[in-house]
Amino acid sequence: MLAESKQLMWTLLLLFVEDVFSNKCFVDYPQQTICAVRGSPVVFFCIFNYIEKQEVKKFRWGYVKSSKVRLILNYPGNVSERYEYTGDKEHNCSLKIHKVKHCDAGKYFFRYNTNRRCPTKLLVLNVIDLNISVRKEAIKEGDSVNLTCKNRCDGEEGSYGYSWFKDGEAINEGQVLHLTNVSSKHSGNYTCSLNMKNGTTSGIVQVDVEYGPKNTSVLVRSSSEMGAGSSIVLICCSDAHPPVENYSWFKIAEGWTQKVGHQAELLPVHGGQYLCSVSNKHGSQNSTVFTLKKNSYWTFMRDMLVIISASVVLLLVVTSVIAVCRGQMVRIDLGVKTVTSHKLSTIL
Structure with a gap:
């Protein structure tokens, strides 16, 4: 300038x-x-x-x-x-x-x-207005991406200076912003502006870095926590973008592997070793092997049966006590009526 x-x-x-x-x-x-x-x-x-x-x-x-x-x-x-x-x-x-x-x-x-x-x-x-051009529409982890601040007023010499911002924070200067070996930390809203010129900010360009499944693991919880009865539920968890598209559950026993499910959650019938496998368009990943003890399911069911039995017994005891109390009240009431009738007949 x-x-x-x-x-x-x-x-x-x-x-x-x-x-x-x-x-x-x-x-x-x-x-x-x-x-x-x-x-x-x-x-x-x-x-x-x-x-x-x-x-x-x-x-x-x-x-x-x-x-x-x-x-x-x-x-x-x-x-x-x-x-x-x-x-x-x-x-x-x-x-x-x-x-x-x-x-x-x-x-x-x-x-x-x-x-x-x-x-x-x-x-x-x-x-x-300033505009940002991005050559890649779909950006996945590991890619290199260039963002260019376009200014139709600027000639080929590029006499203007430019500043870059990510989510409102200043990050770099220059007409082209080079992002190499991108990861999820590079995801965000990018803008550019002329150096030292407040109010010249371009429109927002969103960089959305996609990646395959990560940190895949198995969680265990009782379905009673979710209000769905009394059983153990295995849940396959994974961090992926876009989200996981396919789930597969496998049971490992004596050197062979059997597919036992294809949802995010599994209700195992028996104890043993389980693992889940997940995938999206960028890749797949298996969880580590999760061991469900053979007696864990039956121990859980036993505990639930004990609780239910104790509740039934308590309910029967309470019902019996109420019935006995009501019977005594009826007898007392009848006794009072008899005494009253006797006194009246004596007076007459």
Whole structure:
């Protein structure tokens, strides 16, 4: 950008010398079409000349869009936070716009008040967004990926500087971000922006690193914990992205292996050695062998039967006690009625 500004200033100087000596009244822009990244500042370099021997007191910048003309700066006069007159009252009529927006795109012109009207030229501003390009659509663990910050305003020389962010944290600089031997830690939301230019951030590109099954293991729990009765459940757990697509359970006994299930959970009928195998589109993995003791299932069932039997006995005892209490209350009630009847008959 510095080299570009110097070149424009030399152009301004050459144009100025050429036209001043020709004694012309004019307004000119070294760049008649300007491209700017949304959120960045932009400068409209401008020169003017007049032949009257009097100081020009009023300068105006206008904006044209859809055949409508709007005055955006009147110098000296109105003060704007986004529009800044960076010229002077002699021959420099440059304008700076801070944090350009998409709505700033359009045509601009400069005028100044003199006794003689000078020809007015139009300057065109285009406003673009930074974009990120990724060559690989599906990214798997171990791949190398390049993210490129695309700026249609930048030439082949790449005069702009760029910063890269992952999940909002600054991570690197340069137009291309190289990610090598990627893993799940590289997954996240990536953006780029122009160096030292807040507000120029690109859209988000999500890097989603896929991988085969990892850390496959067998967990054991009772189905009563899940409210489904009384039995032991083996659960096959694995970390995979995309998630595991296929499950297989195997029982190992005396040198042979038998497939006994194809779901994430298994209800074993007997004790013994079990393992699970999982797979997705990127690979497969087996768990270590899990040994379910032969008596563990029956011990569990025995304990459950003891609990159930004790509950039944307790329920019968409580029921019997309630029945006995009710019988005694009935006998007491009948005794009271008999005594009362005897007393009444004696009185009569």
